[in-house]
Amino acid sequence: MTISYNWLCDYLPVKPTPEELSTILTRIGLEVESLEKFEAVKGSLAGLVIGEVLTAEKHPNADKLKLTTVNIGSGEPLHIVCGAPNVAAGQKVVVAPIGTTIYPISGEPLTMKKAKIRGEESQGMICAEDEIGLGSSHAGIMVLDPSLQPGTPASEVFKPAQDHIFEIGLTPNRMDAMSHIGVARDVCAFLNNLENTGKYQVQLPAINALPKAGTQLPVSVKIENTDACPRYTGVSITGVKVAPSPDWLKNKLTAIGVRPINNIVDITNFILHETGQPLHAFDATAIKGNEVVVKNLPQDTLFTTLDGKERKLDASDLMICNGAGEGMCIAGVFGGLHSGVTDTTQQIFLESAFFSAGGIRTTSFRHGLRTDAATRFEKGVDISNVLFALQRAADLICQLGGGKIASEIVDVYPVVKPKTHVSVTYNYIRKLSGGNYSDEKIKNILSSLGFEILSANAEGLEVAVPFSKPDISLPADIVEEVMRIDGLDNIEIPSKITISPALSAQPDPEQVKEKIADYLASNGFNEIFTNSITNSKYYPEEVLAHTVKMMNSLTVELDIMRPSMLETGLESIAHNLNRKNENLLFFEFGKTYAALEKGYGEFNHLALYLTGTKTDETWIHKSSNVDFYFLKGYVINILRQLGYQQLTWTESEDAGLQPGWEIKVKNQPVVKLGGVKPAKLKQFDIKQPVWFAVFDWDKLLQLLKKTDSFYKEIPRFPAVRRDLALVLDKQVNFAAVEAAVRGVKSPLLQGINLFDVFESEKLGANKKSYAVSFTFLDPQKTLTDKEIDAVMEKLIKAFETQLQAEIRK
Template identity: 45%
Template sequence: MNISLSWLKKYIQLEESAEKIAEYLTETGLEVEGIETFEQIKGGLEGFVVGEVLTCEPHTNSDHLNCTTVDIGVEENLSIVCGAENVAKGQKVIVATIGTMLYPEEGEPFKIKKGKIRGEVSQGMICAEDELGLGKGHDGILVLEGEKAQAKNGTPASKIFDLQNDTVLEIGLTPNRVDAASHYGTARDLKARLKREISIPSVDKFDTLKKEINKTDAVQVEIKNAEACPRYSGITIKNVKVSDSPAWLKMALESIGQKSINNVVDITNYVLHSFGQPLHAFDADKVKGNKIVVSTLEKGKEFVALDKETYKLAESDLVICDSELNPLCIAGVFGGADSGVSDSTTNIFLESAYFSPDFVRKTSKIHDLFTDASFRFARGTDPNNTLHPLKYAALLIQEIAGTEKTIFSEVTDLYPQEIEIPSFEVSYNYLNRLIGNDIPKETVKQILTDLDIKISNETEDTIIVSVPTYRVDVLKPADIAEEVLRIYGLNNIEFPQTAATDYIAPSISKDQEIRKKTADILVGMGFSEMMNNSLTSSNYAKALGIESSSVKMLNPLSVDLDVMRQSLLFGGLESITRNLNRQEELIKGFEFGKVYSKIEEPKDEQHKYFEEWQLGILLAGQTPTSWNAKATPVDYFQLSSVVQRIMRAVGFDVADFDQSKLSEDNELQYGIELTKRTGRDSSQQILKMGLVKKKLCKLTDTNTDVFFAQIRWEVLLGLKIKPREFSALSKFPIVRRDLSIVLDKKVSFADVQKIAQKTERKILQNVSVFDIYEGDKMEEGKKSYSVAFSLQDTNKTLDEKTIEKTMQRLISAYEKEGALIRK
């Protein structure tokens, strides 16, 4: 939000510098993010001076140029080549001297340089109106007349045109402070902070005007939806002249970044930024039936807005219509193309209303229309202040766009159910405890009074406060504490010499402890933690074929953030792509996060949605090349080893679960899953890991293999964790024996492990595979595992007889399962 300092000074006396005023505003919560100088004419006409044409002769090498001599009040006169037809001896003109920057109305800025034009030296430029930025005229040079022509040669042009610069404060307005979204609203905060009076322009003159438009000739108003429009005020004004705005009005609007349109529309914008109350002017002759109807219409009705776009209305859109229910304006959001003020308008109906923030907010979002008016209506304007801005605008219209025949109607003001002023009790002890300091009661009462918060009743420890309706953010005692604190000043709160607290943070839970430990292990293995948005694109759900179970946002921030995520995969892929695009070769990431979905057949209303904590682990890219090693792409087995380590750290072993290949999965091209039996014929997935499908990677422009593991963290921690047992390292040696086992291709290594662990529980310490053969020498449908068995007795050294006996039992167990032991 931009605030003009000169505009602000119309409401409160300010002698301080812009920097000091910015400091005061920031202290009160209106943070000033920048201070800029606004120039009425860009460049401030620096380098432009008054000159007198002493001589003017035709150029010898051109039929349209003239060679002039110009006196600009310096020792030597300037030789200037000029192409204007109207240049003549004796004229007082404006000259751009060497080095001056020109900012023309159209085209790029350029600097005046000394040069030759067709052989003649030119030491400056005699300027036209548009080259100075004073207008659009380019028929010839600007010739000074009247008092301006009496100025001495060399007088800066900025003085004779009485240019005025302004200082503009850029305020980062927080969403709750719509009451300060105007110059007068900003002045109210300075009033409380500086203990100064503020003034508001009087509208008494309007009340004394003779209202020559009778009630029947004035535009009539009917409210059909009082919930969406609790109050509607308006005035009919006839015989106005629509034209350009005066310079002061243009400058005021342009200083805060507003474009001048015409005098009537500019007045409505000026009042908006003065008092925060949006107004709208209708061409009264285009209001059929001479009647305004405020209503919602049937869904799908078309409306052509000021931007010439056609919008299909929703059922919840509040519309300003004529007597035939033709939409003239989307209430509080956008005007219509056919009912707005134009150069041919002579009669207007001026609207000042209070529209429900809920309705305006929803309409703005549906149609993606965000205007200065909707910004304020959607956050809450003051329902009890529609009349003063309306009357003030009417007086400005009479002054700027009025004629001798301009006449007014009485104010139409429909306010069927008055909105009450909020009132509640506040305790001084509560305020002091929340603020952290004992603030004197009189100081508290003075601050509240300065903020227009009335105290209606008072006891020894409590007060009853009545909050003005323009303060939509002050609703409870905590808000009063904030109001007192921001005016009293955070810097005035004493900090104790010794810090103490009566709040003790609870110790972390067992689950949080395991999660922290897991994260530390992953970081120690070179992984980085990711924190991705829980909101994601519905395109991902479509790609997975699970769109029907998506939890859709009713009010999405954008089309890319319109559903809650059902997987941690896509946020991880986006992070991988972002890092790969920044020349990261190896990406190792993990994320603890929730996933969400809709239950298609819920048991009841309380079980419509599903959410669950999961752990996602991703590997992509390759190890960086070094002097002693080539780059190696990541693979499935690296991910598998990471997952096994995590499972052991939590208190499980992969062998504790049923392991199987993924037959069909909507995310992974291949991989395995671990499940836990929950019944005779039912099981629950605990983990899946494998290679991400290429088509999913393409959705995020990820051009590399990505390996992904998904651990259902809540489910895993809900299982019974095995108690951790520690024992001293055995002093007796480990013996290794190898077997070459031929078995069916469908048999996994996990099956081989299970058979071994079931056969020998006492001295078998580990089973690992060190080679797999599936070549042409192997029978079709078969493969060969070379398996190493580590044997150890923790109480004594194993003898050969025990070793041989154990291995024979293992061989027999495998042969019973149909395996062939190669000898």
């Protein structure tokens, strides 16, 4: 979530510094991930002053240049050589004196220095607007108001916007903090608690009396699906002039990364980030029958959205339709192409509504439309704020767009939503939080946040939760609010911890798992964790008949619970292969799922995935690829680690493996292993063999006695290899080469390997050649050729100077 410091301060009764505010936000759980300065004009015109051109004469050595003298309000007039065709005596201009840095619209920053231009001294620059970031014109210098006084700082004349921008890492439940007013509410509550007062209140913007044009554009509203849309408000506005927004509005949006479009769209975006309430403006001429109907359209109805794409609607998609039953907008998600505001729009119908979170999220993911509005609605907006946001936006449209209200405000709210009531005891708050809060402090914090205290006694209290906090429904949620506002850093760390010893099951499943993970990790395997939700397209119909299907899938690609460990592991292998990490030994402890005759089944597994080579090539032997017998050795060793010696092998007809084998222990199948079929590899665009084994972990634990174990993480980014051939004197050994490499001391160099030694008279008398490979890796990012080349140059220089080596080309 991006928050503007200046914008936030509009709603605060006091103005902390950006650094103080950053600390406050982090203390109350709104972790500030970054705080950066924003400048509408790079450099904010620092050092630039207003000057008066006293003289402007032709340069003696250049036809297109002029010699000027400029008064900048202090000291002697500056002598400046100017090439602008419009410079003339008497003008007020922007001057960059010596030492001032200017930031052109295009190009690098430039610091003014004393210079000679065609033999004449120049003590600065008279600026055009593109040279100082105020515009794109380079037709000539800026000629300013004659009344301006020389020496006035340019920043005081043009007042370029400056701000500080907070990037807040919000947790998914904090819908209440997805707006500037919401954040301001938390800050005021913190200040009230800090000073034990109630004087700090959010300064809500005043709404002016709306200019009216009568009721010439009446629009009625009908809600057919009140579950998906419990409340809908709207108003008609006529006489609107769609135009660019004023600078103050553009600056507020630009500061938080929102691109200004026009005054109507900008106002709706402004209200979204001010209040957290999404709005939508319709061209009133598209509302046939002067009626808005909120309903669902038939399955596969075609609808063209604002981006010009024609989409097939699902019967569960909530739509905003006109009186003719035609869709105008996918409710709460995205507008329609034929009902949106255009540059010629003069009459609009402004919508502010509440849509159910679940329906919006489903529709948004189904159509791949992840809009700001959908993001708010799916987390639950404040249903009590709907009307205020509408009135606030209508006020701004009348002010900035010249509009007048042309209808009564429509507010359809069939069943008024009750507030959630939560009861909690003081002892529960203290016990769960670890904080020794007084009863009064708890009540003051909750009151400052907008909670209504319905009743209170010596034991605890019952509160009505404000609509701005739809995530709060449990006593634990109340504890979190108290902890946040008092400051998460105020919780005392206890000097001792009291625990009761407990007996674990024998054998302990976690110790068994750790023992096997430790064995695999020590043998070069890396543990992976893949998604239990996967894509149904990976599986044939006979498998899908028994899968667990997602009712509300995250995306169309994640729609079932995985029936097999193989496919999600192949996704991870493909991901690595695409990044040139080609030699892989993976293991994973995970679950598969199945739809049974009665309910659902959940099964634990250990899976092994092998591909690429067994070992890196060296000077004494070549690399060899992993194969079935390499996989078999690890499978047998794992079973031996668990105490199983007597194994029965049978051929398996597993659909994904070829060849496929099954291992039985005590006549019970516990492992399937083999090579992944080419057809399955092709699904993931994998072009090298992959070997796979899957253990029935539940069954193994049933047969087991006891064990214990450990794992380690793999690098996130791929390593890069470079080879080098060195011609050396025969008496130079490889230890000397390693010593030279260590002297370079590069953190990117992870390994060195000698993979070939060659001796021949062709190399010269008493000479030999070492072929050496170098491995580079940065755990924080992907390496570039430039970075690797820089290290290689240092290595080569070290070999040449320390070992008198010759690099073979």
